[in-house]
Amino acid sequence: MNNIVAGLILIGLSIFFFFLTTQFPIVKGYQQMGDAFWPRAVLLVLIGLSILLIVQSLLKRRKKESAQKTSPKEVLDRPALFKTMGVMIVYILCIPYLGFLFSTFLALMVFSYLMGDRKTSSMVYFSLGMTVATYLIFALLIYTALPRGVWIFKSLSNLLY
Amino acid sequence: MLELFAFGFYTVLMPVNLLAMVVGMLIGLLIGILPGLGGTMAVALIIPFTFNLEPITGILILISLYCTSTYAGSITAILFKIPGEAPSIMTILDGHELAKKGQAGRALGMAIFASTLGGIFSTICLAAVSIPLSTVAIEFGDAEYFAMAVMGLSVCSGIGGKSVLKNVIGAVIGLFLATFGTSPISGTHRFTFGYSGLLMGITFIPAVIGLFAISEVFEEVERGLKGGQREGYKRQEKVRIGMPTWEEIKYLKWTFLRSGLIGTIIGILPGVGATTAAFFGYSEAVRWSKHPEKFGTGIIEGIAAPETANNAATGGAMVPLLTLGIPGSSVTAVMIGAFLIHGLRPGPMMMMQQEKLVYSIFAGYFFSNLLIIMAGIIGIKFVIRLMDFPYHKVGPAILLFAVIGSYAINNSMSDVYVTLAFGFIGYVMKKQGFGLAPMILGMILGDMAEVSLRRAMLLSNFDPMILINRPISAGLIIFAFLSLCYPLIQKYFLKGRGKEELASS
Numbered sequence: 001m002n003n004i005v006a007g008l009i010l011i012g013l014s015i016f017f018f019f020l021t022t023q024f025p026i027v028k029g030y031q032q033m034g035d036a037f038w039p040r041a042v043l044l045v046l047i048g049l050s051i052l053l054i055v056q057s058l059l060k061r062r063k064k065e066s067a068q069k070t071s072p073k074e075v076l077d078r079p080a081l082f083k084t085m086g087v088m089i090v091y092i093l094c095i096p097y098l099g100f101l102f103s104t105f106l107a108l109m110v111f112s113y114l115m116g117d118r119k120t121s122s123m124v125y126f127s128l129g130m131t132v133a134t135y136l137i138f139a140l141l142i143y144t145a146l147p148r149g150v151w152i153f154k155s156l157s158n159l160l161y
Numbered sequence: 162m163l164e165l166f167a168f169g170f171y172t173v174l175m176p177v178n179l180l181a182m183v184v185g186m187l188i189g190l191l192i193g194i195l196p197g198l199g200g201t202m203a204v205a206l207i208i209p210f211t212f213n214l215e216p217i218t219g220i221l222i223l224i225s226l227y228c229t230s231t232y233a234g235s236i237t238a239i240l241f242k243i244p245g246e247a248p249s250i251m252t253i254l255d256g257h258e259l260a261k262k263g264q265a266g267r268a269l270g271m272a273i274f275a276s277t278l279g280g281i282f283s284t285i286c287l288a289a290v291s292i293p294l295s296t297v298a299i300e301f302g303d304a305e306y307f308a309m310a311v312m313g314l315s316v317c318s319g320i321g322g323k324s325v326l327k328n329v330i331g332a333v334i335g336l337f338l339a340t341f342g343t344s345p346i347s348g349t350h351r352f353t354f355g356y357s358g359l360l361m362g363i364t365f366i367p368a369v370i371g372l373f374a375i376s377e378v379f380e381e382v383e384r385g386l387k388g389g390q391r392e393g394y395k396r397q398e399k400v401r402i403g404m405p406t407w408e409e410i411k412y413l414k415w416t417f418l419r420s421g422l423i424g425t426i427i428g429i430l431p432g433v434g435a436t437t438a439a440f441f442g443y444s445e446a447v448r449w450s451k452h453p454e455k456f457g458t459g460i461i462e463g464i465a466a467p468e469t470a471n472n473a474a475t476g477g478a479m480v481p482l483l484t485l486g487i488p489g490s491s492v493t494a495v496m497i498g499a500f501l502i503h504g505l506r507p508g509p510m511m512m513m514q515q516e517k518l519v520y521s522i523f524a525g526y527f528f529s530n531l532l533i534i535m536a537g538i539i540g541i542k543f544v545i546r547l548m549d550f551p552y553h554k555v556g557p558a559i560l561l562f563a564v565i566g567s568y569a570i571n572n573s574m575s576d577v578y579v580t581l582a583f584g585f586i587g588y589v590m591k592k593q594g595f596g597l598a599p600m601i602l603g604m605i606l607g608d609m610a611e612v613s614l615r616r617a618m619l620l621s622n623f624d625p626m627i628l629i630n631r632p633i634s635a636g637l638i639i640f641a642f643l644s645l646c647y648p649l650i651q652k653y654f655l656k657g658r659g660k661e662e663l664a665s666s
Contacts, residue, residue: 006593010330011486017337020352027347033618035344035351038611044334051328081383085585088375088560092581095564096574111557115382126554134565142213145572161170 003057010050014043099149099157105131126140135160166288169520172217181218182525185225186532189549190540192226193233193245195555198433200230200246201491201598202373206559208498209566217521223499224522225529227492228475229536231435233603234541238402248435248471251443251642255463256454262459266403273537275417279469280530281429282421283476287483288523290429291512295484298509304627305619306613308370308637310448310606313487315641317599325649335603336610338363345612358575365604367567367579370510372597374493374563375584378556386465402541403459413465416446424470428477434490435471442470468608472533474528483505483519488605488618491598497605502561502570530630587634 021036021043091107098106108127117123138144139161147156172178184206192203198492204223211219234246239256252272257269301309317332334505338551341352342362405413420442427438446466447453475488481489488494500507505515512519567580587597620628629635 002593004523010334017352017381024351025349027349030347032623033615035347035349038615039340039351040336042333042340042607044331046337049326049330049333053249053330056326075385076383077385078383080385081379085379086380088584092577094562095577100565100568104564108239108557108561111560112553115553115556116551117553126557130558134561138565138569142569144569146568 004054007050007054010053011047012051015046015088018043021090080114084111087111087114095147095149097150097153098152100146101131101135101157101160102153104134165516165520166524168517169522170527172517172521173524177215178218178221178525179528181214181222182225182529182532183535185222186229186536187530187539188222189226189229189234190536190544192548193230194237194540194544195245195311195550198555199373200376201229201495202377203554204492204495204557205232205369205498206375206562206566208495208502209570210372211499212502212570216505217518217525218495219503219516220499220522221529223496224525225532227496228280228472228526228664229533230531231472231475232272232280232468232533233540235272235276235464236269236537237618239464240265248439248474249467250436251439251467251471252464254443255459255461258457258459259461264403264459266401267405267461268464269400269537269541270402270404271409271461272468273402273534274410275420275465275468276472277533278417278610279421279472279528280475280533281425281527282417283425283468284523284526286341286425287476287479287526289362289576291480292483294480295509295512296335299513300486301509302561302631303617304631304634305637307610307617307628308641309485310610310613312483312637312644313485313606314602314610315540315645316487316489316664317596317645318601325593327594328599329588329645331596332599332603334595335600335605336607337576338368338600338605340389340611345608346615348596349508356555358573358578363604364570364576364579365501366570367576368583368604369495369498369601370563370567371580371583372587372601374559375580376587376591376597379557379588380486381556383553400541402538409461413451413462413475416462416465417469419445420466420469422474425469425477426471428474429489430477431565434492435474438474438477439467439471451652472530479522479526483512483522484509486511486609487513491601494598494601494605504568576598654665 020041024034024036026034047121056145087107087110091103094103094106097103105127108125112123112126117126135146139146146157146161148154175181186204188207189200192198192200203226205224207222208219211222214222230246231248234244234249235252235256237243238249238252239260242253242257244253256268256272314332315337317328339362341359342350343360344351350360387484411416423441423445424435424438427441428434443456443463444464446462447456450456450462476488478493481487482497484492486506488497497507499512505511505518506602538551563580563584564577567576568574570576590600591597617627618625627634628638
């Protein structure tokens with residue numbers, strides 16, 4: 001089932017991008033085998049392989065239906081996964097506003113909580129230590145221009161580096 | 162030639178480079194001992210940190226990391242029956258049995274000795290093979306380059322996930338992703354969606370970090386962390402390393418030589434790496450042994466054979482990368498990033514123009530393998546205690562390294578967005594069983610394939626026969642076809658054999 005959906009999604013995306021290749025400007029002197037040629041060739045191969053994937057899994061499914069189903073189910077911690085993914089997105093989107101150091105400190109706290117740390121002191125020391133180490137290595141040692149954020153965060157970061 | 166070797170050793174022995182190798186060794190040791198953290202991910206995460214260093218210093222860190230992590234898995238394999246890295250799976254069979262007999266120290270000592278020996282053996286082969294090979298490769302034209310890219314890609318069916326079809330799809334997706342950005346010959350913008358961050362295409366290193374580091378953490382979180390502790394770890398009492406005696410070494414000389422050769426050749430072959438090498442090293446040792454029935458009960462050959470072979474594969478894997486520019490394993494595919502970040506493109510041109518760098522790489526391999534001895538002593542004494550290091554410290558640290566690493570390459574947030582996006586893509590693809598390593602291969606070779614194909618076609622007035630008329634190019638394409646089909650052929654034969662066994666029983 002999964003493979004069929006994956007195949008269909010791949011075909012859909014390939015058709016979408018194939019449509020985009022028709023909008024490429026045609027450069028004079030490169031009409032034959034121009035810029036659209038290679039992406040189109042690759043996309044056509046991808047469509048072909050996706051169809052093969054769908055056919056293969058349809059054939060397999062028919063075989064499987066006759067056999068008995070014995071696949072031990074893995075226990076998955078979906079809520080923790082979605083929370084971690086969500087926090088990761090929020091963290092990266094926050095960096096330009098809160099500045100690198102402040103958002104990193106907050107994100108590390110939340111990540112270690114989500115991954116099972118329950119001791120407040122250990123969470124704080126760990127997050128603070130990692131943030132300070134990042135500051136020392138990147139801002140002071142190799143002069144990386146870490147994002148400063150806006151408003152008060154910008155003024156704060158100006159004090160540090 | 163001798164001067165170049167002398168220069169290579171001189172470069173590697175400079176304090177900063179020695180320090181770099183020790184750092185790489187320590188990271189490799191940590192990665193090798195902690196189960197679930199792989200060499201590919203470590204290399205991806207470390208590359209951005211090498212940006213500010215001299216090219217050779219950065220590359221030495223990665224080489225040392227690669228060699229040590231391949232060895233270090235054997236420590237946990239022997240002591241706890243957990244392979245810290247995939248290549249040490251075969252070492253469990255006899256290594257853990259020896260440990261149960263109370264000879265853990267002897268097993269650990271043999272693993273150190275065999276790994277070092279295998280690594281140094283393959284370093285010598287690397288230097289001996291790659292120089293003549295690159296003098297052939299320098300004559301290649303566009304048609305040959307295209308054929309080489311195809312051959313490099315054909316490897317994809319064997320690495321990554323279990324399904325051959327899905328691995329191939331992964332590689333094609335990688336090829337497609339490589340077309341983003343400014344087109345190579347005429348300079349039009351492809352799939353940039355008006356976003357300037359995409360003009361240079363999808364940045365390679367941030368994409369690799371996302372694919373191998375972030376997706377890995379997502380998977381680990383999903384698997385459930387039960388208070389952040391891994392299972393299956395019991396603290397052991399102190400062990401003393403016992404290095405093999407002269408009699409043992411003499412007794413095992415053919416095992417060492419056989420495994421060294423097997424490992425190097427398997428390493429050179431694109432698509433199969435250290436894990437396969439260890440497997441063949443072990444199975445051949447059983448085949449040639451006078452007492453095959455003793456294997457698996459805890460004999461010293463059972464450690465010497467796979468450990469020599471898997472470290473010999475690390476040197477072999479560098480041969481196609483240096484001479485042809487096509488990576489032979491997932492670690493070396495990612496390692497290309499360390500060259501690219503300094504504007505170096507591995508391949509015959511680099512072999513000719515950057516001779517000093519290349520010889521320093523040879524020397525670096527030599528010393529990295531010597532450092533394994535130190536790694537063994539440190540690892541067994543100290544680093545082994547970190548095995549109960551909770552994931553709620555490791556996981557967030559990996560995420561932080563991923564973000565800061567991808568940002569620091571160009572000081573740009575758009576690279577971080579690429580990392581994030583590829584973290585999700587990598588997670589979804591892995592869940593669906595598509596290979597990530599083939600995708601990386603496609604992304605590396607896509608550009609080379611397109612440029613050389615279009616140029617060859619322009620030069621030959623769009624006659625596709627140019628790809629087949631030239632002997633080397635035709636040979637490479639045939640080889641590519643065979644290697645693409647190899648997993649299928651293998652499957653077919655295994656199936657046949659399985660039936661025979663069933664029939665005979």
